[in-house]
Amino acid sequence: MQLALFLIFGVLCVAGALIFLFQRHPINSALSLVAVMMSLAVIYWTLGAEFLAAAQVIVYSGAIMVLFVFVVMLLNAGEETRTHGSSMAYVAGIPGVAGILALLTYIFLHEREALGAAQLGGHLDGATSNIAELSRVLFTELLLPFEVTSILILVAILGAVVLARKEQ
Amino acid sequence: MTPETIDQIFVLSKGWLLGYVLAALQPIGSAILSVVPVLVVFPLLFAITTVLERKGLGRIQNRYGPNRVGPYGIWQPIADGIKSLTKEDIVPRTADQVVHFLAPLLLVLAAFLAYAVLPIGKNMVITNLNAGLLFFFAVGSMVELAVFMAGWSSRSKYSLLGAMRAVAQMISYEVPLVLASIVVIMASGSLSTVDIVNMQATYTGIWPHWFLFTPWGFAGFILFMVAATAESNRAPFDLPEAESELVAGYHTEYSSMKFAMFYMAEYANMITVACVATLLFFGGASSPFGHLIPAFGGPIVQAILPVLWFVFKVFCFLFLYIWVRATLPRFRYDQLMGFGWKFLLPLAMLNIIATSLVLAFRG
Amino acid sequence: MLGVGILKGLAETARNFLGSYVSKDRLTTFQFPEERAPRIEASRNFPFLVYDGADWHEGMRCVSCLICEKECPPKCIFIEKSTDKKPDATGKPQFYPTTFSIDVSVCMSCQICVEVCPFNAIKMDVDFEQSTSDRFGDLLWNKERLAKSNEYYREIHPTEAAAVDAELAEARAKAAGAKAAAAPVKPVSGVAEEK
Numbered sequence: 001m002q003l004a005l006f007l008i009f010g011v012l013c014v015a016g017a018l019i020f021l022f023q024r025h026p027i028n029s030a031l032s033l034v035a036v037m038m039s040l041a042v043i044y045w046t047l048g049a050e051f052l053a054a055a056q057v058i059v060y061s062g063a064i065m066v067l068f069v070f071v072v073m074l075l076n077a078g079e080e081t082r083t084h085g086s087s088m089a090y091v092a093g094i095p096g097v098a099g100i101l102a103l104l105t106y107i108f109l110h111e112r113e114a115l116g117a118a119q120l121g122g123h124l125d126g127a128t129s130n131i132a133e134l135s136r137v138l139f140t141e142l143l144l145p146f147e148v149t150s151i152l153i154l155v156a157i158l159g160a161v162v163l164a165r166k167e168q
Numbered sequence: 169m170t171p172e173t174i175d176q177i178f179v180l181s182k183g184w185l186l187g188y189v190l191a192a193l194q195p196i197g198s199a200i201l202s203v204v205p206v207l208v209v210f211p212l213l214f215a216i217t218t219v220l221e222r223k224g225l226g227r228i229q230n231r232y233g234p235n236r237v238g239p240y241g242i243w244q245p246i247a248d249g250i251k252s253l254t255k256e257d258i259v260p261r262t263a264d265q266v267v268h269f270l271a272p273l274l275l276v277l278a279a280f281l282a283y284a285v286l287p288i289g290k291n292m293v294i295t296n297l298n299a300g301l302l303f304f305f306a307v308g309s310m311v312e313l314a315v316f317m318a319g320w321s322s323r324s325k326y327s328l329l330g331a332m333r334a335v336a337q338m339i340s341y342e343v344p345l346v347l348a349s350i351v352v353i354m355a356s357g358s359l360s361t362v363d364i365v366n367m368q369a370t371y372t373g374i375w376p377h378w379f380l381f382t383p384w385g386f387a388g389f390i391l392f393m394v395a396a397t398a399e400s401n402r403a404p405f406d407l408p409e410a411e412s413e414l415v416a417g418y419h420t421e422y423s424s425m426k427f428a429m430f431y432m433a434e435y436a437n438m439i440t441v442a443c444v445a446t447l448l449f450f451g452g453a454s455s456p457f458g459h460l461i462p463a464f465g466g467p468i469v470q471a472i473l474p475v476l477w478f479v480f481k482v483f484c485f486l487f488l489y490i491w492v493r494a495t496l497p498r499f500r501y502d503q504l505m506g507f508g509w510k511f512l513l514p515l516a517m518l519n520i521i522a523t524s525l526v527l528a529f530r531g
Numbered sequence: 532m533l534g535v536g537i538l539k540g541l542a543e544t545a546r547n548f549l550g551s552y553v554s555k556d557r558l559t560t561f562q563f564p565e566e567r568a569p570r571i572e573a574s575r576n577f578p579f580l581v582y583d584g585a586d587w588h589e590g591m592r593c594v595s596c597l598i599c600e601k602e603c604p605p606k607c608i609f610i611e612k613s614t615d616k617k618p619d620a621t622g623k624p625q626f627y628p629t630t631f632s633i634d635v636s637v638c639m640s641c642q643i644c645v646e647v648c649p650f651n652a653i654k655m656d657v658d659f660e661q662s663t664s665d666r667f668g669d670l671l672w673n674k675e676r677l678a679k680s681n682e683y684y685r686e687i688h689p690t691e692a693a694a695v696d697a698e699l700a701e702a703r704a705k706a707a708g709a710k711a712a713a714a715p716v717k718p719v720s721g722v723a724e725e726k
Contacts, residue, residue, distance in 0.1 A: 027264075038310075066313065073332065495540045495543070496537065
């Protein structure tokens with residue numbers, strides 16, 4: 001069951017990402033990105049991270065993608081024209097990417113034990129809800145990054161307000 | 169039939185039916201068996217709501233509602249359904265065909281997905297998620313995307329304006345909605361809808377322990393209802409589909425069955441939010457004076473009674489929606505946004521602060 | 532207090548809602564095919580041809596003067612004048628229309644044909660339940676369909692009909708008086724004059 005879900009939504013995710021890259025109209029790209037986010041949320045869920053899945057849907061597809069889509073709509077972005085990239089990029093680029101990918105795969109597989117598995121301070125086995133675990137960690141061990149992130153968001157909001165204010 | 173059997177009757181009957189399914193297909197079969205009753209019952213509820221709304225609005229406006237199609241007009245939704253199915257489906261030539269087709273599907277999908285976490289009675293929830301309430305809000309964000317898709321794909325001025333207004337309104341009012349329900353989450357200590365309902369099932373004296381009867385619950389309830397009306401684009405917040413201003417807003421270019429899908433999704437959203445309000449603030453399926461009356465009628469009645477109470481409470485909310493629709497004029501767009509951000513949001517945050525102080529002092 | 536207006540509004544609509552079940556005079560809707568609103572005298576829908584007496588062909592007042600056909604703004608009246616004459620209500624031989632058709636899909640109910648008719652032959656009907664499923668054939672009304680009796684006219688427009696009847700009776704009396712005055716004086720011989 002889990003395998004079937006992973007296969008379906010993994011394929012959907014990759015397909016969405018490819019469509020996102022190859023679409024000409026930015027709105028179609030934005031919508032396929034939404035499909036990618038939703039499939040990611042389902043995959044998180046099959047891994048047992050319910051809270052993360054819900055947060056992914058609410059924050060990513062419900063807010064960030066809506067923002068993207070609004071911007072595209074308001075700026076009336078049209079279809080993009082296909083440009084012809086330099087052929088040098090193809091000659092050097094594709095082997096380069098293949099090489100880097102091979103290198104990374106080798107390193108990750110070779111050093112598998114050193115990377116280890118991250119612990120969220122408890123066990124994601126369903127006995128403790130992962131919200132309780134997340135909030136415990138977030139407000140005790142990781143309090144400083146949490147507060148700093150909030151201040152960062154506050155600065156961003158203030159910047160947006162200042163930029164959007166009419167000149168007096 | 170022992171009381172335990174009756175109590176677990178849905179679970180047991182599902183198990184019995186699954187016995188006829190091949191072992192390999194049992195997970196799928198179990199999922200289908202849980203989902204099919206929801207897919208049957210809630211469209212029926214939608215049909216009843218449309219008749220009730222038209223009759224209720226009519227009576228409030230000193231006229232009869234529809235009364236031709238059946239006794240008191242109760243078969244009107246069937247007539248509406250037949251009309252919707254047999255109308256020509258017009259798609260504008262310049263519309264984005266794929267997105268135009270997918271938008272109502274996604275909307276209905278999102279509207280019905282939220283029913284997966286609502287407990288209707290005891291042991292009558294499709295899935296008891298640990299983060300059930302969060303799932304419900306996540307599904308609500310899908311609705312905005314579908315609305316936007318509908319408005320954009322029609323490539324028409326009115327649809328675009330309507331979609332932008334609708335999406336802006338929905339994302340602004342989602343914040344007070346979530347904040348208003350946080351007080352309930354704080355008071356009950358869990359995000360699971362089943363746990364929240366179970367916490368309200370006890371009584372002291374004659375008062376049930378519903379969250380409505382606590383001061384923060386009452387304030388949260390008012391905020392939740394206002395934000396929910398705005399979330400589901402109902403009057404007085406129905407500017408996105410205001411006929412007199414935007415033709416029909418984001419569903420201008422849709423006809424026949426797709427329009428019926430939009431209609432169904434709006435009402436399904438309304439019913440979902442009414443169900444969630446019942447769960448959070450009114451104790452879900454618990455009866456307000458059940459403990460005063462001795463158990464009567466035997467175990468079958470006792471098993472059905474919570475469901476009837478739940479349905480009764482949901483209908484009270486639907487009637488409240490219809491009543492408010494008939495009473496209040498529409499908000500102007502800037503008034504609407506100002507109301508959400510400058511009034512509801514600070515109140516919701518004040519509510520959270522007050523609740524957390526009280527709960528912290530209580531220990 | 533905040534929200535008082537809303538609560539007052541809700542109370543008002545609640546009063547409407549509950550009142551509509553309690554006092555039947557709140558709901559002023561006429562349940563259409565079963566009940567009808569009382570007929571208003573001055574309403575009008577499509578024209579009809581008035582006939583006196585019992586026979587619609589013999590008693591028809593229309594003398595085919597063609598004034599209404601000429602004055603009709605959308606030109607929806609089509610008349611064919613007869614070649615022979617038949618006696619009208621006063622006995623005087625008059626032309627009559629062999630065909631008189633009105634295309635009611637064009638007629639705009641302006642009543643100009645009624646206003647210009649010198650013979651009070653065409654008047655406005657009040658019957659509005661004229662819908663038909665035959666879009667082309669059934670909307671061209673012929674003479675037989677348009678002919679309705681003077682009793683019907685009296686029923687739908689009582690004051691108008693009374694005025695018209697009085698006028699016509701006066702005209703007939705004058706005509707009869709003129710005829711009697713113009714008739715040559717015969718020697719008294721007991722021969723009865725034809726009246």
